[in-house]
Amino acid sequence: MTHPRLSARSAPLLSSGTVRELSEAARAAGTGQVLDELWTARRFLDGTPAAVAILDTDLRYLYLNDTLAGFNGLSVEEHLGRPMPEVIPGSGPSAEVAREVLRTGRPQTVVFDGRVPDHTVDVPRWWLGAFHRLEAEDGGILGVAAVVMEVTEGIRQRESLRRAQERLELLEETASRVGGTLDAAEACRALTDLLVPRFADYAAVDVLDPEGTRRAPATPVPVRLRRMAVAAAPGVPEPLTPATRSGEVIFHQASSSMSHVLTAHKPMVLNRPDDDTLRMLAPTRQRLERYRALALHSVAYLPLMVGGEPVGAVMLGRRAHSPEFTPDDVELLELLTARAATGIGHALRYTHEHETALEMQRAFLATPHTPGPGVEIASRYLPAGRGAEVGGDWFxxxxxxxxxxLLVVGDVMGHGVRAAAAMSEYRSLLRALALQGLAPDRLLAEADRTAHALDLDRVATCVLALLDPAAGRAVLATAGHVPPLLVRPGAAPELADLPVGPPLGTGAGGYESRPCPMPPGTLLLAYTDGLVERRGEDIDTSLAALAGTPIAAGHPLPDILTTVLDRLAPAQSEDDVTLLAARTL
Structure with a gap:
């Protein structure tokens, strides 16, 4: 294979002034067409906004226009006769492309970045360069020509659009992951998982705690918060992971960054804080030692704002080779935490109401039950799954x-604190009426009339069983409730056949009692519909499954309850499940 030969080293091209003088002289002699064309070409090259250069085979500048000279920050004369890498340090990639074009003869178009020699502005810029080989009429290689246009603005716009798209996707991910749960601890963990290691090496979420600091103070004061989630990036020393436990109560002193952020409602960034500053932001001496061991060189605090009020704050730390927090970092983190705060605020409010209702319900159900002689009882209560509100079940x-x-099992319609409060009213009402010695049907009728007159905003279903062990019988009545299960000695379980009256609180009345034989050793199991209701399944199917459960009336009552729950209670119930087992002796 033969290669084009290199021409002798060329001298720099004639100057524009020399070309103009030659052109004028030739025109005066009547032979100026070629030089006129050369002069037109030079005027085009000298005046184009594109940067143009011609290099010889050693990449020495033979020609360049003022545009390129301006890019490089040197005069045209300071370029001519000198190699490109010598004139422009850092031009290695462009030089490599030029050498490749000289070697192969194939033109190339490339985008390259760099910085102009302007000491006032040190920002990256981008250029689009087109290179092609110049050959003499006899085929010899003269050098390479380069035409360069700056494309910085287009690339910046494209990068801006890309970053905007990434930011939008991040905010959507935040809303989906943090706002996709009503469990406050899970929502806070979702936030720390987003932050670490993407934005920080360490992150923690502290929230205002009803048992600590209920509201953010107006001025910096000591605050007692609850740490809901904490995360550390891979590489953080094992003994320090995590530096605190989720659920731990954290006491922040008045001088701490956390206290200032909750008060000012603005982020605070500490890049390379000195030891005195570190001592101020550490809640305790032990925590200070932990922070030092973590070797956090930069810390950022951001409030979690909901409706103009903080519900907590996020702490982020960077260590080792991670960069310091920049204003762009903080701007993006503010958007992210603002989106996360909405989900965390909803979860905190729900969790507080859920736990309040649950504690109310447990308090009522924990009241000692003292049956009359000849009756033993056992009970079980299973609250609904974490994603559902507490109901109004009681026994x-x-x-x-x-x-x-008198045995009672009931269920107030609806969920939450108001349902739990209504449950306590129905429970107290039935207790008071029971002491008047009313039969179950009259007791339900009076309870319905009273609840309707008091305008209770929730109706309730319930089943009553008046046990008389001495007589070996019981009287049953129901107000819109599922029937109890009866298991007599030596007989198969069966559902009580009862006329169903309307729920309490409707004012409709119309209840009937039905006597039922209960010889010694008879088991009665009353329950709420959470045990037998399934979405997409007929309740008769579940009731038949309950009746088909292998239950021996003589087994210990707690074992019987466990058997029923194991066979029928759903793993993730949408409603509470309450059971009350009673056996006559």
């Missing part, structure tokens, strides 16, 4: 005169 056992016992 009760009231010892009555003449050795009788």
């Amino acid at each position: 009760d056992a009231v010892a009555l005169p003449s050795g009788r016992t």
Whole structure:
């Protein structure tokens, strides 16, 4: 294979002034067409806004226009006769492309970046360069020509659009992950998982705690918060991961960054804080030692704002080779935490209401049940899954005169604190009426009339069983409730056949009692519909499954309840499940 030969080293091209003089002289002699064309070409090259250069085979500048000279920050004369890498340090990639074009003869178009020699502005810029080989008429290689246009603005716009798209996707991910749960701890963990290691080496979320600092103070004061989530990036020393535990109560002193952020409602960034500053932001001496061991060189605090008020704050730390926090970092983190704060605020409010209702319900259900003589009881209560609100289930056992016992299992319609409060009203009402010695049907009728007159905003279903062990019988009545299960000694379980009256609180009335034989050893199991209702399944199917459960009336009551729950209670119930088992002796 033969290669084009290199021409002798060329001298720099004639100057524009020399070309103009030659052109004028030739025109005066009547032979100036070629030089006129040369002069026109030079005027085009000298005046184009594109940067133009001609290099010889050693990449020495033979020609360049003022545009290129301006890019490089040197005069045209300072370029001519000198190699490109010598004139422009850092031009290695462009020089490599030029050498490749000289070697192969194939033109190339490339985008390259760099910085102009302007000491006032040190920002990256981009150029589009087109290179092609110049050959003499006899085929010899003269050098390479380069035409360069700056494309910085277009690339910056494209990068801006890309960053905007990435930012939008990040905010959507934040809303989906943090706002996709009503569990406050899970929502806070989702936020720290987003932040670490993408934005920080360490992150923690502290929230205002009803048992600590309920509201953000107006001025910096000591605050007692609850740490809901903490995360550390891979590489953080094992003994320090995590530096705190989720659920731990954190006391922040008045001088701390956390206290200032909750008060000012603005982010605070500490890049390379000195030891005195570190001592101020550390809640305790032990925590200070932990922070030092973590070797955090930069820390950022951002408030979690909902409706103009903080519900907590996020702490982020960077260590080792991670860069310091920049204003762009903080701007993006503000957007992210603002989006996350909405989900965390909803979850905190729900969690507080859920736990309040649950504690109310447990408090009522924990009241000692004292049945009359000849009756033993056992109960079980399973609250709904974390994603559902607490319901208004309750059970009760009231010892009555003449050795009788009234059993009650009920369910207030709806969920939450108001349902739990309504449950307590129905429970107290039925207890008071039971002591008047009313039969179950009259007791339900009076309870319905009273609840309707009091305008209780929730209706309730319930089943009553008045047990008389001495007589070996019971009287049952129901207000819109599922029927209890009866298991007599030596017989198969069966559902009580009861006329169903309307729920309490409707004012409709119309309840009936039905006597039922209960010889000694008979088991009665009352329950709420959370045990047998399934989405997409007929309740009769679940009731049949309950009746088909292998239950021996003589087994210990707690074991019987466990058997029923194991066979029927759903793993993730959408409603509470309440059971009350009673056996006559």
